[in-house]
Amino acid sequence: MTLEARIAFIVFFFAVWLFAGLLAWAAVAVLRRGRGALLALPLGLGAAAAAGVLVPVLGARDAAGFAASVLTATAGGILGSLAGVRFAERIHLTEPPPDGSLAPEREHADLKN
Numbered sequence: 001m002t003l004e005a006r007i008a009f010i011v012f013f014f015a016v017w018l019f020a021g022l023l024a025w026a027a028v029a030v031l032r033r034g035r036g037a038l039l040a041l042p043l044g045l046g047a048a049a050a051a052g053v054l055v056p057v058l059g060a061r062d063a064a065g066f067a068a069s070v071l072t073a074t075a076g077g078i079l080g081s082l083a084g085v086r087f088a089e090r091i092h093l094t095e096p097p098p099d100g101s102l103a104p105e106r107e108h109a110d111l112k113n
Helices: 005-031 039-059 063-090 103-112
Strands: none
Touching: 005 063, 039 063, 063 103
């Protein structure tokens, strides 16, 4: 295999792992309603790439190893995105979700009239 083919092969793997991490980040962003999602994006993608690389480094270099690396990249993307959201909350970059049980006072005033 030529050097160019090896590089293309590695770029393909990283593209798949990053896409799996992007899907995981999108799921976390939707579930969290976007709170802290922007900060979580690079952490989620980095964790997905790191988790994806971990599988072939540990020795699984066949088709089953590729499938396992995609699954671990997805799990790494979820964990990295959740860590990014928690970090954004920790540094008070996001506001807590509004409490639906506490209605504004003006809504109660309309009911009295």
